[in-house]
Amino acid sequence: MRLITSYFIGLIFGIGISISGMANPAKVLNFFDIAGTWDPSLIFVMGGAVAVAFIGYRIVFLRKTPVFDAGFQLPTNTRLDVRLIAGSAVFGIGWGISGFCPGGALPALGTGRIEVLIFVAALIAGILAARGLIAFGGARLLSGKT
Amino acid sequence: MGATGILAGLLSTSPFHDSGWRLAILLGMISGPLAVLAISGQMPLIQVPVSTPMLVVGGFIVGIGVTYSSGCTSGHGVCGVARLSRRSIVATAVFMIATGLTVYAVRHLWGA
Structure with a gap:
């Protein structure tokens, strides 16, 4: 039951991303190109998504526990650290270069387009490389060599 | 959790017991464009x-x-x-x- 629900959650997300144009790099890049071929329409996608999620969270958190789990799992970190801010800036640079973000590219895999596959392969390589860097840095810290 | 968290969890080396729902969501996401194709007759524009x-x-x-x-x-x-x-x-x-x-x-x- 949990798996079926998860599938449909992904499906709804994938349909929304597909219809809205968030999976289309040309549209995404035009959204950010205020000085050029600006297409502001995606602000309604993000604004709409936040508004719906905001109301949804209020309704969900009226419950003491989720339907399929013993408790809600929410991020507990509240620190505004360098890692968060630098990581976000780096993500923005990559998004600006490629026009794809993870939430747009994963559903776009369904179109079977080779460009999407190339982006997702590079994305996965980047995630694994960053993990390696973080693990290496952590090991160095533990060994006392900073 | 968003697309990054779902994908990153799947790439974990430890045998995660909760990879099932991640995979299910990912399959759902990938089905999105195909559902749009089935309904509208057109693949989403990329x-x-x-x-x-x-x-x-x-x-x-x-x-x-x-x-x-x-x-x-x-x-x-x-x-x-x-x-x-x-x-x-x-x-x-x-x-x-x-x-x-x-x-x-x-x-x-x-x-x-």
Whole structure:
């Protein structure tokens, strides 16, 4: 039951991303190109998504526990650290270069387009490389060599 | 949790017991464009005005960034902002500005 629900959650997300144009790099890049071929329409996608999620969270958190789990799992970190801010800036640079973000590219895999596959392969390589860097840095810290 | 968290969890080396629902969500996401095709008769439009080397470079940079920042447009931008998370609001502001500046640099300074 949990798996079926998860599938449909992904499906709804994938349909929304597909219809809205968030999976289309040309549209995404035009959204950010205020000085050029600006297409502001995606602000309604993000604004709409936040508004719906905001109301949804209020309704969900009226419950003491989720339907399929013993408790809600929410991020507990509240620190505004360098890692968060630098990581976000780096993500923005990559998004600006490629026009794809993870939430747009994963559903776009369904179109079977080779460009999407190339982006997702590079994305996965980047995630694994960053993990390696973080693990290496952590090991160095533990060994006392900073 | 957004697309980054779902994908990153699947890439974990430890045999995660909760990879089932991640895979189910991912399959659902991938079915999205096919559902649109089935309903409307047209595949969602994907136009890529970016060269293959730049796609690889961009994808790799996105992967590094979202791993350090623990989230992307869906995780921080939608879920986090909707929960009024301070971290997510800051992250979203930073990546929106960084993306805008990058697009400006690529399109208007390099003249690509």
